[in-house]
Amino acid sequence: MTRIEVARSILARRVGPMRIGLVIATRNRARVLAETLGAVRAQTRPPEAIVAVDNDSADDTLELLGRDFPEVLVVKAGDNTGVNGGLALGLRALEGRGLDAFWILDDDTLPPPDSLEELEEALRAAPQASGVGYQGGTIRWGTIRHFKTPEALSRLPSLAPGLREVDFFLVDGALVKREAVEAVGYPPENYFMMIGDVEYPYRMTRAGFRLVVFERDRLHRATLGGKGDASGKPAWRAYYKARNQVRMALDYRSPLLLAGALARIARLALGYARPGKGDGARARALLHGTLDGFRGRMGRTVEPTGP
Template sequence: MADARETVAVVVVTYNRADLLGLMLDGLVAQTWQPDAVIVVDNASADHTAEVLRRADLPLRVITSEQNLGGAGGFRMGMETAYAGGWDRIWLMDDDVVPAPDCLATLMAIDEPALMCVREDLEGRLVEKSATTFDLRNPLAIKPKTASIETTYATRSAMPALVEIQVVAFEGLLVRREVVTAVGLPDADFFIFYDDADFALRARKAGFRIWAVRDAVLVRQLAFSQQHALESWKGYYMYRNLFVVHFRHGENALVRVKPYAIAAAVTTLSPLRGGRAEARNVIRAIRDARTMRKPRAESGQAPTRR
């Protein structure tokens, strides 16, 4: 059993989703274990987010960025602030989920350094995509995530109480300070996508195990839709950051050169897939990923103790 005296700060990153953010904050108010701080990073929203954040029913601290730092930059800023604040645990949360009332209490009762909520959709279907297998050893595995909670278990009730996972989302991840001390902050250079995977892989390399907690439920308010965006601006980040993960964490030389094979295949097949837009994305992605093989000195480093 975890120490009941442990404190916890929630870090929320939001961008132009004021109404969803309001629902998520209502979910925090309803928690049976009340957080000690709620740090909201507003990524330069242009909607009525500021109005939604004018509330006194939570220990809110709002950080308003002058520009959109992406999820990666927002979570880095929020986690750094929470770490500096001295709280024992840090709970990362997106603006489009609502935690069940006992979600945080369920997590806080488990004496593990890294825990992940389990997500359901509005109809109660299991939609947890955290990877139970993230294969960076087999060069023939086109996508490293070869199994997830969602694909392994038909329903949440079919899960054991704890399931070890290899890659997470920054949408319900709870970590103790010791994890941040050991592996550092999220790398803001990812902007969006795979910043959470990079953080989880660093944590596992440092010897931490990560557990999905069956009874800690988050309800997603929106459907997952990123798989159809490879020809859009998001596709560039999907490809680039996937390649960066291979360059940084590939377990052998063949895996570390796999991004070149993927880029060549996508370019060749682009007339049958996303056309010139996807081809441009992947060419630019492989070029830029090469510059991110190693994080910049200030990216992902451990925050200064205070």
């Protein structure tokens, strides 16, 4: 049996209580992070370990963690590695601790008090699944599609009551079993920001692991929410989305994914360039990101400013 086949057989047999570690990556958002960690403390089923990765914050994040949250293991990245790099560092820090699964949260996400209990119970209800999240979607014929309503999700296969099978999920809020992480590795550190929510879980499904999402998203994302590309987000986000989606398609050697990425980028760029839209900065960022994706110019290549 291959390593992945062994991991899948272990997943199918596991039904008992889990030991769970939480990973959060943060930068310059001490007050927001404090709210999130407060929500973690309020969980009816707390995690066995908590890691916060500080991406070279210039505010009082480190002081706050040391003073108010002594139970949190702090990993200092030493530089701004982005959310993808930060999560990879956090998952590495939890290696060798005898954990069965990893809970991942953005630093601005407020889980309801029973969130982790609900996630663990979902994996018991669908033991064939290697991860469960709150939002997700499919990739068909190169098109990445997010399903955000119960009505849309109802068209997807059900693995257990209230749980729908997806090709990827938002890693924010997700619970992933250790065997899946060991088999496919860590989030794509060279992406820096954006598209890790698609590439990382999709890497798991391509390896044969199954993922599910709840039919209703109960998380409160305090800062960014679920806004789409037309919500006034800064141009650097458009850059990283375009660059990383192109790079993902090229690394997967998938003409369909590449065609889907280029079609999406062209559609967005044309929309931004419409008379009256007045968003030339984001249109240029999309073009810049597309070219850098083809060139393989990865990592932190554009400085993020704003949310």
